[in-house]
Amino acid sequence: MTRPPSVTILLAGIAVLALGVLLVLGADGAIDLRFAYMAPALVGALGAILLASGLTSRRRGRD
Amino acid sequence: MSMSYPANPPRGGFRIAVGIGLLVLSGLLFVRAAGPWPGDTIVWPAAVAALGALLIWRAPAVVPRRPRGWAAHRSSEQRPSRRQSEPERVRVRGRPEVSRGGLGVALVLAGGFAFLWASGAMRPAGETVLAALAVLIAVALIFAPSWRRLARSLAAERTERIRTQERADVGAHLHDSVLQTLALIQRSAEDPKQVAALARHQERELRGWLADGDSRENGRTLAAAVDAAAAEVEAAVGGSIEVVTVGDCPLDERARAVVAATREAMLNAAKFAGEAPVSVYAELSSERIQVFVRDRGPGFDPATVPPERRGVRESILGRTQRAGGRAAVRSQPGGGTEVEIAFDRGDKR
Numbered sequence: 001m002t003r004p005p006s007v008t009i010l011l012a013g014i015a016v017l018a019l020g021v022l023l024v025l026g027a028d029g030a031i032d033l034r035f036a037y038m039a040p041a042l043v044g045a046l047g048a049i050l051l052a053s054g055l056t057s058r059r060r061g062r063d
Numbered sequence: 064m065s066m067s068y069p070a071n072p073p074r075g076g077f078r079i080a081v082g083i084g085l086l087v088l089s090g091l092l093f094v095r096a097a098g099p100w101p102g103d104t105i106v107w108p109a110a111v112a113a114l115g116a117l118l119i120w121r122a123p124a125v126v127p128r129r130p131r132g133w134a135a136h137r138s139s140e141q142r143p144s145r146r147q148s149e150p151e152r153v154r155v156r157g158r159p160e161v162s163r164g165g166l167g168v169a170l171v172l173a174g175g176f177a178f179l180w181a182s183g184a185m186r187p188a189g190e191t192v193l194a195a196l197a198v199l200i201a202v203a204l205i206f207a208p209s210w211r212r213l214a215r216s217l218a219a220e221r222t223e224r225i226r227t228q229e230r231a232d233v234g235a236h237l238h239d240s241v242l243q244t245l246a247l248i249q250r251s252a253e254d255p256k257q258v259a260a261l262a263r264h265q266e267r268e269l270r271g272w273l274a275d276g277d278s279r280e281n282g283r284t285l286a287a288a289v290d291a292a293a294a295e296v297e298a299a300v301g302g303s304i305e306v307v308t309v310g311d312c313p314l315d316e317r318a319r320a321v322v323a324a325t326r327e328a329m330l331n332a333a334k335f336a337g338e339a340p341v342s343v344y345a346e347l348s349s350e351r352i353q354v355f356v357r358d359r360g361p362g363f364d365p366a367t368v369p370p371e372r373r374g375v376r377e378s379i380l381g382r383t384q385r386a387g388g389r390a391a392v393r394s395q396p397g398g399g400t401e402v403e404i405a406f407d408r409g410d411k412r
Contacts, residue, residue, distance in 0.1 A: 036096035040089040047085025054078030 008053040015045035084114070108178035115170025118163050240268055256301060263303060264294055285318040285347050286311040289354070292326040293343060300333040303340040310347040320386035321352055321404055327378040328356035328402040335400075336360035352388070352406040359399040365392050379404070 022041060026033025091110065094100060179185045185192050244265040251257040267290055286308040293304040312318060325343065332341040336358035345354045368375060375392055379402060383390035388406035 034096075037093070040092035040096065043085050043092060044089030047082045047087075047089055049082070050078045050085065051082030054075035054080075054082055057075030057078065 007056050008049060011052045012049045015049060019045060104178065104181035108174040108181065110174075111177065112171045112174030115167040115172075115174060118167030118170065120167075121163070236272065240272075241265060259303070260297055260301065263297060267294055267306070283314055284311045285314055285321065285352070286345065288314055288318070288322040289325055289343065289345055292322055293329055296326065296329045296333050300330065302333040302336065302338070304329055304333060304343060305340055306343045306345070308345045308347060312347045312349050312352065317386050317388070317406055318352065320382055321354060321388070321406065324379045324383045324390060324404050325354050325356060327374060327382075328404070331374060332356055332358035332360065332400060332402075335363075350407070352404075354404040356402040356404075357399065362394045362396050362398045362400050364396060365394055375402075 019041060022031070022033060022038070025031045026038075087110075091106060095103075095106070100106070244261055248258050248261050251261065271287060271290055289308060290306055293306045296302075297304050314322075325345075329341060329343060337360060339359040341356065341358045343354065343356050346352070365375070370376075379392065380390045383404050383406075386406070388404060390405070391403045392400065393403070394400035
């Protein structure tokens with residue numbers, strides 16, 4: 001029986017992909033990737049992952 | 064004795080809170096970098112104060128935690144007693160929620176202090192404020208242990224007072240009910256029927272008291288009224304009536320009709336069932352009332368009941384129908400009798 005994909009892991013993967021895209025664009029010079037912009041992105045990604053993890057845990061009733 | 068615990072807090076709450084906090088922080092950082100920013104001296108103290116206020120509002124009272132894992136399978140004797148003092152309960156299975164409120168207060172104060180300091184409002188009186196703050200902290204550090212001990216002793220004293228009062232209440236109730244009944248049983252030892260009736264009456268009263276003392280004792284609910292009616296019938300006719308009730312509901316006009324019809328059914332059953340016990344099963348809720356009165360007596364053919372006998376026809380069937388319910392008598396010679404009385408919430412008067 002196939003286990004359903006974990007929402008938390010999916011979201012974490014998407015967040016890492018998005019951060020990677022941002023880094024590539026910053027290295028390419030397409031966007032101005034300063035720490036002032038990167039820090040909110042990192043903190044937001046971590047917050048979204050934690051939020052998804054908490055909501056999933058609450059829905060499944062497990063830690 | 065069953066114990067009740069409040070439900071555990073939802074799981075994942077800490078992660079959700081931290082996640083939301085990080086998202087808000089991310090938004091603030093982004094606005095600081097790209098958008099109109101009121102200034103660090105306003106936003107960060109306000110954010111700290113808002114976090115503190117949130118902690119204060121969300122800080123519940125001290126709540127004992129439901130045992131989890133192996134602790135949930137321990138017997139009630141092994142679990143921490145309800146009679147432990149309040150601080151012990153907090154240490155053993157509770158969470159010191161008061162620290163969350165204290166942290167919230169500290170954050171609000173820190174936010175306000177940081178705002179005043181950063182905006183320069185405290186510079187004129189800076190030295191005085193710092194001195195006052197230092198004195199305040201020193202006083203708090205010196206007297207905090209005493210205050211803590213005082214709070215603990217007050218909690219322990221309050222718990223002890225409640226325990227003593229509960230013990231006195233239980234003792235008084237046992238004296239008024241069980242001990243008096245035992246004395247009556249000693250006096251009536253020559254009469255087995257009287258002894259059985261006394262024991263049954265006491266059993267019913269004690270069960271009712273254990274289940275829900277006040278409301279049942281005062282007869283404000285349907286279950287209590289059915290119990291009382293069974294006791295009356297037992298006292299009047301003799302015999303044994305077993306009453307099992309599931310749920311309960313207020314004793315309104317319709318419920319009174321149920322009690323009256325049930326009482327009549329119990330009376331008939333006790334009269335004609337002989338030594339066989341009469342059983343009463345009642346499912347009571349605000350949506351539906353259903354009562355069954357069964358006996359293993361000789362039974363009868365309902366079609367052959369003479370018209371002048373009004374007990375079943377009027378007191379049970381007619382009364383229930385007039386109140387908006389329905390009743391049925393199922394009996395056959397030699398097969399016992401069952402009376403069903405039912406009301407649905409949708410029934411119209």
